Structures are given as structure tokens and as C-alpha cells.
Amino acid sequence: MERNLKRRETMHRLHAVGLEVFHTKGYYNTSLDDILTELSLSKGAFYYHFKSKEDYFISIVQNLIVQKVYALLVEPLNEQENPLHAILDSLEKALEPGKSNEMAYGFMLNDFITEFNKRNAEISSYLKDILKVWEVNLVSVLKNGKTDGHIARHIDCEGVATYIIASYLGMRSLLSETNGRQLKYQYLQQLKHYFNSISERQTVA
Amino acid sequence: MERNLKRRETMHRLHAVGLEVFHTKGYYNTSLDDILTELSLSKGAFYYHFKSKEDYFISIVQNLIVQKVYALLVEPLNEQENPLHAILDSLEKALEPGKSNEMAYGFMLNDFITEFNKRNAEISSYLKDILKVWEVNLVSVLKNGKTDGHIARHIDCEGVATYIIASYLGMRSLLSETNGRQLKYQYLQQLKHYFNSISERQTVA
DNA sequence: AAACTAACCGACCAGCTGGTCGGTTTAAGT
């Protein structure tokens, strides 16, 4: 069983460090050696575990990013009765800077989407599918909100979902350490205004 | 005078084609030869006009992107009495796909900002400064809207500006040919809801 | 303990990239 353990540990280290370095320096701007040096691993070790750099990245996405999206943006949606409250809370948490040395500002889907857009169709569509999952969950929970009387009946739920996603993605573009605190506050504040405008009664404090 | 003309023409071609190729393939993913081949120019010609690839890109930004931001997003702000109407109209135009063979979807600041973020501090901050110009103009026009009675008095203009910029940037991340028409419509629709929520009276149709 | 093989090593390679440089063409000045 020692064998299997070693394998898992190495894979895990490659995933974790890979995600961090890819996100800070960008996929195309990061060489395998950058990562391997930091892990004290060799080329041989790498190509034993993955068949290419691309394969490696996709593996990271499947194992870490998908997970984060679910944990931060999908699962919290059903934890409150009022969907607008649930969405607000999830976004606030997702924009939270990581604790101390952890990766800052939740997850990094948007940066990767823009990096791969038009440069690598496969990875690009793969990443967009993740957004799609978020979207359908948003729409679903918004529609429930309609029947439960939290959201005005004339509202276009797909449109609202799109709008929320767009504003969130854009927000993450703007957030880069400096004055992040203030930006986040401003964003959530305005989002509340918006939510009030689509809500049945004024329930979003 | 023939000399000066030639110079200007070559520079102009380098700028135009460079912007297009950099945007479609990404700065780091575009080699100088990609551009030079398309223009039937040599390395020598290039390095006669610019001192580096970076210098080249900055020159493009100064000559073309800054211009586009002003023309599409800043100048239209003062062309209507109600700032919210003016903003809506400018965003609608800025999200318009280019005519036929021209570059699609207005300008491309966001893609470049994400590409250079954390990879090239100088260019990155340069690009963010352009956004800053847009922001201050938005804030200014919003504040006027307050005194003119178009916007509710308790509204935080800086927050509104940030929010508009974020949603616009995010929207452009989502727009990549497929179903662009629908996305754009959804976005503008929800933006109107939001504008109604911060407007003094319900004036945004 | 011998045989097997998962896990890893690291020298090496071909291809591409930004950048250099000595030379050539051609318009402008005298």
C-alpha cells in the first residue's frame, strides 16, 4: 500500500502547487520547470503522471476548480429560503480573500477563461461548462424564488443569472490586492440595490 | 515629405494589424513573425520602429485603445441629459459586434488586463489607468445626475461606477460569438432594472 | 533473495521566440 500512497501524495502536490503557480503567473507564462523546481521533482516524474502540460491542467481543473465552484457558489444556494439572500451570501464568501498564505480571492475561473479564450478551444469550452453549471443552478434557484414569492413574476431568471455571473466575473478582474476591501463592499452594496429591484417586496437589507 | 508619409503608413499598419492579432491570439501567444509575415515586413523594419515587443504593444494601446475607450465610453456620457440613459446607450454601442470584417465587440481592454495581470506589472497598471479614466468620468456624470434629480440622493456614485464597470467587463468575458445577441440583450435588460433601483423616479424604460 | 515494476531521474532534443547586426535600397538635400 505504500506505493499507492506515494502516488497520491505526488499527484496531490502537483495539483496544489500547479494551480497556485498557474494562477499567479498564468498558464502560458509558467514552464513545467517552474513548478517542478518548486516541488523538487524531475521531468521524468511529471511525464510519468501526466501525458502533457494540457492534460495536467485539465486534471487540476477537474480535481480542484470544479470542487471550489461547487463548494463556494453552487451548494450555498440552497441553504437559505430566500434565493437572493443565498446568492448574496455565497458571493460575499467567494470574494473573501484567502486566509493569510492561502490563495487570495476564492477561485480563479475568470482569469483562466480569458487566458484560454481563442487560444485553446478545448480547455476554453471545458472551463465555460463549469460556468454553465453555476448558471443552471442559479436559474433553478431563482425560479423557485418566483413560486415562493420572493422574486417578481415578470423577471427573466436566465437574464438575472447571466447578469450576476457577468458582474461577479468582472468584479474579480478588478480585484487585485489593492483596495480590494472597498471594491468588494461597493459591489455587494450595488448588488443589493439590484436585487431589491427584482424582488417581490423589499427584502434585501 | 515622401519619407514622413512612408513612416506613418508603416507605423499605422503595424498598429492596426498588431492590435487585431494580439487580441485574437493573445499577446504572449503571438510572435512578432506572425504579424510581420502578414504585413510582409522584416524583423529589421520592426526594430527600426520599435525598441521591443513591449514598447510596440504600449504604442498600440496609446494610439488605438485609449482612443476607443474615449470614443465609445467616455464621450457619449455627456450627450444626454439623464446620465443613466447615456450610460445605457454607450454600453449598448460598446457591446455592438463590429461590422462584418472589423474587430468584434467593441474594444478589448478586459482581455488584455487579465492577460497581463500579474505577468507584466507595467503594462498591467497602464491598462488599469485607462479603466480609471472611464471610472472618474462615470462618477462625475453620476454626481451631476444627483444634482439634476435623476439619481436618488443616498446613492454611492463611486460604488455605482465600480459596479457598472465590473458588470461590463464580466459581460465581455462571456461574449464570444455564440449567443452573443441574447446575452447582450439579457445584460442590458437587467442593467435597466438596476438603474431603476437607483434612480429618483422610474425613468429608465 | 531474486524478479518485477512503479516511481522517479536528468541529460538531451527540436522548435520557436525576442532580439541583433551588417548590409541594401531609396528618398531627400546639396
Added chain:
DNA sequence: ACTTAAACCGACCAGCTGGTCGGTTAGTTT
């Protein structure tokens, strides 16, 4: 006509990149 220099050419280079491959180490099995 002759000189000067702006504008351009294209062969060349060093450095880096993703990827290969023959070999080594060490856990597992028999």
C-alpha cells in the same frame, strides 16, 4: 552627380519550452 541617412532586409543567435528516453532506485511479490 554625389552624399547622407531613413527605411528596410534577413541571416543569425542565445535562451527557453514542452516533450523524449534510457537508465536508476526502491517497494512488492513470489
